[in-house]
Amino acid sequence: MTNNNSNQKQDNLLNIAKNVLPGGTLGNPAPKNLVIDKGLGSHIWDIAGNEYIDYLLGSGPMLLGHSNPEIVEAVKSQVEKGSTFFALNENAILLADEIVKAVPCADQVRFVSSGTEATFFALRAVRAFRKRDKILKFEGGYHGMHDYANMSLAPKKLIDLPKGLPDSPGIPESVIDEVLVAPFNDLEFTTQLIEKHHDGLAGVIVEPLQRVIQPIDGFLQGLRDITKHYDIPLIFDEIVTGFRLAYGGGQEYYGITPDLATYGKVIAGGHPLAAIAGKEYIMNHFNPNVVSPENAIMQVGTLSGNPVAAAAGLASLEILKEPNFYKDLFNKGERLQKALEDTFNELKPETPVKVPGEPPCFDLYFCDSEIINYRSTFNADKIKLLKFNSLLLERGIFKGDSKYYISSTLTENDIAQTINAFHEAVELLDK
Ligand SMILES: Cc1ncc(COP(=O)(O)O)c(C=O)c1O
Known part of the structure; x- marks a missing residue:
């Protein structure tokens, strides 16, 4: 070469x-x-x-390599029928159905266009559910590029936690107070933090495999137990691990079921589509017909569930189901x-x-x-x-x-x- x-x-x-x-x-x-x-x-x-x-x-995203013939064919045949409608379409419905079948925590799915959007709206959903504002994330955890995600993603200096550092100029001071930061794999620190702040916490977000750092034995289980104890939703950011570590993602692979999970990358076979999937009691907040209007969150996207990306996702998932x-x-x-x-x-x-x-x-x-x-x-x-x-x-x-x-x-x-x-x-x- x-x-x-x-x-x-x-x-x-x-x-x-x-x-x-x-x-x-x-x-x-x-x-x-x-x-x-x-x-x-x-x-x-x-x-x-x-x-x-x-x-x-x-x-x-390209877990199946570039220009996979089945994905190319699925995309081509959809493009010939139209690229986006801002309306229900068969591919989006079938992709959501497949995610619900695959993912242990998924009762329902809301599509968005990027992983950043998925984690942003997952956080909004748990805030609506809990009627509290604070989020707990882990130092070095990657959840995209919105303000809350860019707290202590890659801090250039190490300060005393749980205070986080904004990774970028342009993040409002007020966000600093809304995000508590814990060290990944430190169950004792995290438990004490949740015990102290449980009344103000809306949710906890974690990558089950933080970048490439494996969870040590008992960490995810301990996190699940303490969040459940206080009724605080646990969000797995599965944008990397989803359909990559196993068909059911990190939650199947590590054997822990969160309340909510975010997906991107593999589920769209290289096209712009991502998703929030989770338990009905939280997903209901995307549905103004179930929760009262003041409890329904606002979430709309021009390309959400677009049929081309969903076609690529469906074709990808078919291949992932092959034995071995x-x-x-x-x-x-x-x-x-x-x-x-x-x-x-x-x-x-x-x-x-x-x-x-x-x-x-x-x-x-x-x-x-x-x-x-x-x-x-x-x-x-x-x-x-x-x-x-x-x-x-x-x-x-x-x-x-x-x-x-x-x-x-x-x-x-x-x-x-x-x-x-x-x-x-x-x-x-x-x-
Ligand atoms: C774990 C995780 N969450 C969120 C994101 C953000 O996804 P996007 O780049 O589609 O906004 C990424 C992107 O790499 C990611 O790895």
Whole structure:
């Protein structure tokens, strides 16, 4: 795989991008200075013709690889019938029905267009249900880009919790008081916090797998028990884990059922659609015919449940139901996750590394502390990671700043090439 082609068209586009897009980017941490032209299966190509094995997967949606023929066909046949109607349509109804069948907590589904919207409206729903304002989230937990989600997502300094830090300018001061922040996997801290603030809390939101950090034994169960005890809704943000860790997502995989969950990425096969799914007693707040008008939340979106994205989602879910889908996916991920760690242990035993995560989604940290929450990743060597990622990119391995997302379309050849690239990059890392 050669990755040193450049060409005039790509350079011209990058120049235009520098002028018309802030920072010359779409705002995401994807590899810079290349423009993606196309994707097929586990591979993508830039405009200059360089080919990459894709571990970014569009930040996760492309679990089934790019241009999957069944998804393309489903999308094409819907586009020919019309793209959006702002009205009930068959695909949206059937996709909601499939989510309800798959997801333990889901009695009903409300569609939106992005994960950010899904978590924002999940929080609004639990506020309407509880008639309280405060939210508890976990330091380092990612729930999109709205004001409440951007409290202590990636704080640049560590302050005494439960006070959170806004991740961005433009977040009103008042939001700081509405969000309590706890360390992931610290059940004692979280329990005490809930005991102290239960009367003001609207809900608790957590990624069951926080980025790539696994919940330690008993953490999610303890969180479920204490929230249930005080009747505080527990929201699982399953935008990454949904239909990726298992067909029923993180709640099936870890065996804990929340009250509400948010979905995106995989359920729309690469199209803009996301969802809030949950127990009827909370979902009723989206229904003015059930709760009184003053208790019904306002939530409308131009593209919510649009039939093209829903067609892609339905076609994706059909494939995920094939026997052995998750067994094969986990097998591929496990081999790469292990190979990454083994390569460092064999070639650079003096370099401390950790490779936390679950096989469909894991990452590398240059640190020697056990990774249980945001603070244990805080002092990891990020410069070294950037260098390692850029050595991989030169060797045809495309990934973001964080996470390896594994696609079901990875071939034996892809796996062998990736392991070979790990070896070369590890050898060159300190040179
Ligand atoms: C766990 C989680 N929640 C929410 C979001 C936000 O989704 P979106 O980027 O579609 O707004 C993301 C996006 O990566 C995510 O990983």
